[in-house]
């Protein structure tokens with residue numbers, strides 16, 4: 586399995602703490618009425634979002650990532666979260682295993698084919714009345730110039746394939762173009778970070 590985060594896994598949370606704090610809280614607020622539901626974080630990274638949910642009384646939490654280094658960090662803190670080392674585009678779970686599947690800050694860094702597979706896998710994994718929460722960048726007429734500049738700078742620093750995929754994602758109109766022809770409908774779009782980050786909720790059509 587490809588390992589992109591072997592160096593940055595241990596510094597990921599401290600490095601991004603301030604930038605992500607309000608977004609993590611916004612995601613938790615979006616989910617407050619679902620504390621007993623089965624929630625999967627696809628491409629969970631260090632598990633930072635689920636650790637916050639766990640500390641706030643969420644019970645049935647599942648965390649999946651392809652990076653061993655990220656998952657080693659996710660295992661710390663002793664929260665009762667189930668952890669899976671798998672490829673999020675083809676997981677071993679049965680259809681409709683979860684009430685809620687979230688994907689945060691993972692879509693923009695993948696090539697188009699992988700982006701589509703990730704979203705299709707998330708759709709396969711939610712129950713009929715479940716939903717997908719995608720947290721990722723959005724550049725549109727609501728996004729401020731400051732938001733666009735700050736996000737572009739951060740992505741440029743990530744460099745290489747990651748930055749190229751980010752540019753492709755933005756040029757292709759981000760999540761909107763990925764789901765518009767698909768089998769999902771957008772039911773809520775909340776914004777953070779100068780309107781450059783969306784917390785988007787999708788249900789099956």
Ligand SMILES: C[S@@+](CC[C@H](N)C(=O)[O-])C[C@H]1O[C@@H](n2cnc3c(N)ncnc32)[C@H](O)[C@@H]1O
Nearest residue numbers: 628629630650651652655672673674689690691
């Ligand atoms: C930018 S990090 C985001 C981590 C976390 N979701 C967050 O909000 O901080 C992207 C994560 O996606 C994971 N990832 C990338 N491709 C993946 C795949 N095919 N299957 C599972 N995880 C993947 C990476 O290992 C990394 O942990």
